[in-house]
Amino acid sequence: MDGNGRWATQRGWPRLVGHRRGAERVRQIVRACPDLGVRWLTVYAFSTENWKRSTEEVLGLMKIFARYIEREAGRLSAEGVRMRFIGDRTRLEPRLQALMAGIEARTMANTRLNFTVAINYGGRDELARAAQALARKVAEGRLSPDEVNADELSRALDTADIPDPDLVIRTSGETRVSNFLLWQAAYAEYEFTQTLWPDFTPEELASILDRVAVRDRRFGAVSA
Numbered sequence: 710m711d712g713n714g715r716w717a718t719q720r721g722w723p724r725l726v727g728h729r730r731g732a733e734r735v736r737q738i739v740r741a742c743p744d745l746g747v748r749w750l751t752v753y754a755f756s757t758e759n760w761k762r763s764t765e766e767v768l769g770l771m772k773i774f775a776r777y778i779e780r781e782a783g784r785l786s787a788e789g790v791r792m793r794f795i796g797d798r799t800r801l802e803p804r805l806q807a808l809m810a811g812i813e814a815r816t817m818a819n820t821r822l823n824f825t826v827a828i829n830y831g832g833r834d835e836l837a838r839a840a841q842a843l844a845r846k847v848a849e850g851r852l853s854p855d856e857v858n859a860d861e862l863s864r865a866l867d868t869a870d871i872p873d874p875d876l877v878i879r880t881s882g883e884t885r886v887s888n889f890l891l892w893q894a895a896y897a898e899y900e901f902t903q904t905l906w907p908d909f910t911p912e913e914l915a916s917i918l919d920r921v922a923v924r925d926r927r928f929g930a931v932s933a
């Protein structure tokens with residue numbers, strides 16, 4: 710989700726106004742996903758690099774995350790959405806961490822849409838934390854070095870229970886990966902749109918899905 714700041718700046722408004730509009734879009738996209746046939750949705754809300762922004766913006770974003778969880782809890786439960794989080798949550802405020810754990814527990818049995826939010830997430834940080842976890846297992850004698858392989862590493866990632874993405878969409882015209890699901894997106898399709906995130910509609914998502922659905926994904930093999 711990129712372009713919230715520019716969306717606001719273009720209108721002469723504070724960046725946080727763009728983030729609030731962005732959160733509204735998330736609500737709307739989450740609601741639209743099941744009807745579009747999307748069962749797994751992961752959004753990149755805050756990166757391990759985003760701490761470098763002003764205190765005002767960082768605190769404002771944290772407040773938006775907390776409010777989103779508080780306001781949406783009832784509806785997500787009613788609509789069969791399972792919400793969970795990836796990223797290193799240990800650096801977040803205890804109150805936010807508690808809200809995150811609460812909604813994860815409350816929506817755990819839901820299956821209509823698996824909705825994941827990446828907060829304080831970075832692909833490299835996630836891989837480093839996974840490497841640490843595996844190293845600890847080896848040091849404790851619970852894993853042999855020869856058993857460290859791609860499957861074992863996948864299971865040590867924050868996304869252990871989440872399938873690899875088929876498609877990664879980045880808004881706002883930037884054509885970089887920026888540390889998002891580095892390992893998991895090995896075979897993903899990438900789509901870049903000029904649209905700023907606060908302007909990204911379910912209709913645009915539907916048209917991207919239509920376009921991508923016809924592509925032939927071979928995972929390195931030859932077409933049948």
Ligand code: IPE
Nearest residue numbers: 710711712713714715716754
């Ligand atoms: C993306 O919008 C949202 C978050 C990182 C939370 P930006 O804040 O990156 O918006 P631009 O790139 O400055 O327009």
Ligand code: MG
Nearest residue numbers: 711712713714
């Ligand atoms: Mg940006």
